[in-house]
Amino acid sequence: MYTAESISKILKGELMQQTGYPEIEHILLDSRKLLVAETSLFIPLVSERRNAHQYIDELYKKGVSNFIVSEPVAAGLYPKANIILVKNTLQALHALVAYHRQQFQVPVIGITGSNGKTIVKEWLYQLLEKDYNIVRSPKSYNSQIGVPLSVWQMKPENQLAIFEAGISQPGEMVNLEKIIRPTIGIFTNIGEAHNEGFLNIRQKVNEKLVLFTRSDVLIYCKDYLALNECVNNFHNLVGKREIDNDLQLLTWSRKTDADLRIIGVDKNDNHTRIDALHKQEPLFIRIPFTDEGSIENAIHCWALMLYLGKPQDLIQERMDHLGNIAMRLEMKQGINNSSIINDSYNSDLGSLAIALDFLQHQRQHPTRTVILSDILQSGKSEGSLYEEVAGMLEKKGIQKLIGIGKHISREKQSFQKVQSTFYASTEEFLQKVNTADFQNESILVKGARVFQFERIGKLLEQKAHQTILEINLSAIAHNVKAYQAILKPGTKLMAMVKAFAYGSGTYEIASLLQFHGVDYLAVAYADEGVELRRAGITTPVMVMNPEPSSFDAILQWNLEPELYSMNILEQFEESVRYANKTNYPVHIKLDTGMHRLGFEQQDISELALRLNAEGLFKVQSIFSHLAASEDPAMDAFTKTQADRFAKMSAALQQQLGYAVIRHIANSAAIHRHPDLQLDMVRLGIGMYGVDSVGAFQDKLRNVSVLKTTVAQVKRIPAGDTVGYGATWKAGEPSIIATVRIGYADGYKRILGNGKGQMKVRNKLAPVAGVIAMDMLMLDVTHIPDVAEGDEVIVFGEDLSVQQLAQWAGTIPYEILTGISQRVKRVYYQE
Structure with a gap:
């Protein structure tokens, strides 16, 4: 059991204030994830x-009484708090958990590598x-x-721990x-993923190998040459250190x-059937996957099972039943x-805590529902x-819980504060549920693999055509x-x-941005802000194209309009005056050379007078649009715009006071x-x-993948044509795949007849004929x-939207x- 007093001793910190001895069970790093x-x-x-x-005050008011800080805190403001002062809170976190780890003598599996860590x-x-009773990293918590x-x-x-790094x-x-x-230790593989911070692959391998400095065994594939060389050098170095264990290397290979x-x-x-020799004995496993990544991941697991001494017949039986891993919340x-x-x-x-956090972000529906299975182990x-x-x-x-399983059903009395229903099995739920009972709600489907909750997901998901973003x-x-x-700063x-x-979905993106604390959101029209x-x-929202017909909605929903002309200013004045409001937040658009919307230099004095008159408005921001900030050839014009903006905004701000x-x-x-x-910035x-x-592209991650599926495959002889207008003719016997996307989905007609290409089975295929x-x-x-049924990638990670454009x-x-x-949009969080 940990208390503030014991933790202060572990960290050699200063116990600035102690007011009690509550047991500490949870570490909280994000004030929004308090449980x-x-x-x-x-x-x-x-x-x-x-x-x-800055969040200490908020959390204290919510009942948190234990804090580790690296800045002096006015203890008198928190009379019931235990406060430990340290030099660096991140280092304190690491030191505390390192101490906690030392209290356990169970086997601990550490996994690193470029890919496959979470799957393994x-x-x-x-x-x-x-x-075993196993503790493991939630999702991909490896930072x-x-x-x-x-x-x-x-x-x-816990009898076994599995953590990735x-x-x-x-x-x-x-x-x-x-x-x-x-x-x-397991080193899955090495590749170019996340390579930006390293000089080369060997430096990256050597840095990752540090994880196994005190390990008993390291499992890895010899077929990665750089990895194999670095591991052998690392093995020799570790052997010379004064530590009480000798690192054993357990290797596997398809080549040597x-x-x-x-x-x-x-x-x-x-x-896939995988045959191998282990200690001169022929062995094999079967896995329900055929991709190369899954084969490699399975062999790592196989080697680990052999190291633990598991019987081969048991390994075979369990490997054959490996299941898909949800790498993301969808x-x-x-x-x-x-x-x-x-x-x-x-x-x-x-993982339930992570999923509930994601569910809590969703406020587009009045009701939040959880469908939850028994929690095992x-x-x-x-x-x-x-009760927890x-x-x-x-x-x-x-507001609503549907519990599925014998164990959670036995504890129904614990859930009296939520509307709850219980079923003994997934089958019983599917037989008895009335889908009309689910209306306008956010529903988390969260179950152990054996409960086959994917069947529930299919029942509740809206059926749509197979093109998805x-x-x-x-x-x-x-x-x-x-x-x-x-x-x-x-x-x-x-x-x-x-x-x-x-194109990504206004609410879903805005909800994410609000969670991450952006200062402002901007929409084009008031109806977007109202939604x-x-x-x-609740984040402030600027409306960039306010229309007089939307002024009532803007005022009703506390939206902040962009004002760009005397005419729009006068009309909004009338609405604000009629609504009996004062100091209403507005944003002033200046025209510095783009000549689309905005006040000009000669308008500044009159504009300031109008904004100050009657106290109707409070100017939140003054802004302008750059016409060509991305083009080096236009940098002189960009500077001209910036100079005009500096002069105009300074004059307006001075007159506003x-x-x-x-x-x-x-x-x-x-x-x-x-x-x-x-x-x-915007x-x-x-x-x-x-x-x-393009210069900043390597710092960014791809966000969207547009994909569809093959509806039919046809073989046609040379000379036959394809599509409306018979504009495409086969020069040889050809195979044509019809896919479920057209110009009504946003795939432009100009991309027909070979101008556009899509990825099928990871290869580019040109469009044949015109787009329907x-x-x-x-x-x-x-x-x-x-x-x-094959998946077709329209654009995504390896076929960029820039290339399509x-x-x-x-x-x-x-x-x-x-x-x-x-x-259909599908949102997911890794």
Whole structure:
């Protein structure tokens, strides 16, 4: 049991104030993720952009009484708090969890590598859960913050731990090694992923190998030459250190001698048989996957099982039943105007907390519902386990619970504060449920794999045609942070969510941005802002194209209009006066040379008089648009615009008599013209993963994947034509795949007859014929084994929207905003 007093001794910190001895069970790093105040310890982390000490007051009022701080706190403001002062809160977090790890002597598996870490971790859990009480990293918690939160979960009842570790720059793995202290190591593979912070692959391998400095064994594949060389050098170095263990290398290879020598890989339908020699004994496994990544991940798991001494017949039986791993939380449109969050492959307290956080962000529906299975292997008594779950649901504002399973059903008395229904099995739920009972709600489907909750997901998801736009919310958050990292201290961020958030979905993106604390949102028209307000968005919203007919709605929903002419100013004055409001927030648009909208230099004096008259308005910001900030050839004109803006905004601000936010920088200007960041910047296309310049592209992640499927495959003889107008003729016997997308979905007709291409089975296939409204055809003659139902990538990670725009003779903006709303959006968080 930890208390503030014992933790202060562990950290050698100063116990500034002690008012009690509550047991500390949870570490809280994000004030928005508070679950159990009474047993939480808040550790405010400090970065260049954010100092979390500002949230101490808020959390104290919510009942948190234990704090580790690195800044002096006025203890008198928190008379019931225990406060520990340390030099650095991140280092304190690492030291505390490293101490916690040392209290356990169970085997600990540490996994690192470029790819496959989370899959290997989750498959090992599937393979070993019947033999051990296992604690593991939630989702892909493998960072300097994620690893401590993972290891803190270790409890006396655990018999095995599995943690993954990832690093983005040299020097980070030293910290993670002290926290994880793996006794068993797995190095999955090495590649170019996340390579930016390293000089070369060998430096990256050597940095990652630090994780296994005190391990008993390291499992890896010898076929990666750089990895194999680095491991052998590392092995020799470790052997010379004064430590009490000798690192054993357990290797596997498809090319050369190894402890596990792969001698055959036979893919058949949806399964793969892998044959090997182990200690001269022939062995084999079958896995229900055929892709190369899954084969490699399975062999790592196989080697680990052999190291643990598991019988080969047991390994064979369990390998054959490996299941898919949900690498992300998906949100899809559901029946009866609902949203479905699908997390139907595992159920434990750690991943439940993550899923509930994601559910809490969704405010577009008045009701939040959780469909939850029995939680397996918690190590707690059923009573205390489900009391804790009930507390989590209450804290997150869950109104409805559907419990499925014998254990959760026995503890129904724990859930009296939520509307709850219980079923003994998934089958019983599917037989008895009335789908009409689900109306206008956000529904989290969260179940252990054995409960097959994917069947529930299919029942509740709205049926739509098979063209979908997948939107990675984690990538958007990453891109926002990438731009924030280059902002000057104190510079605010306005995020553009106009035009259906560049095709990505206004509410869903705005909700994410609000969670990450952007300062302003911007929409094109008032109705977009009204929808955000209806859905629970409270962040300030600027309306860039206010129309007189929308002024009542703007005032009713506390939206902030852009005023760009005397005419629009006068009309809004009348509405504000009629509504009996004063100091209403507005934004003033200046025309500095783009000549689209905005006040000009000669308007400034009259404008200031009108804005100050009657006290009707409070100017929130003065701004302008750059016409060509991305083009080096236009830098002189950009400077002219900036100079005009500086002169005009200074004159207006002086006559207003108070300080006003000034902003002119768009996505390209943020990094090309850092001197124009001013008080705030407007982030648009860059947030969605596109740098119109190209210089900042490697810092961004792809956000959207537009995909569809093959509806039919036809073989046609040479000379036959394809599509309307018979404009495409086969020069040889050809194979044509018809796919489910057309110009009504946003795929432009100009891309017909070979101008556009799509990816099928990871190869490019040109468009054959003209684009129809709902369908188009691809020439897949050169791609083997294309079949009905195959996935087709229109644009995404390896076929960029920039490339598609280039083929179409347009810009990525037009492609993204032109995707029809009949295309189903699927949102996911990694």
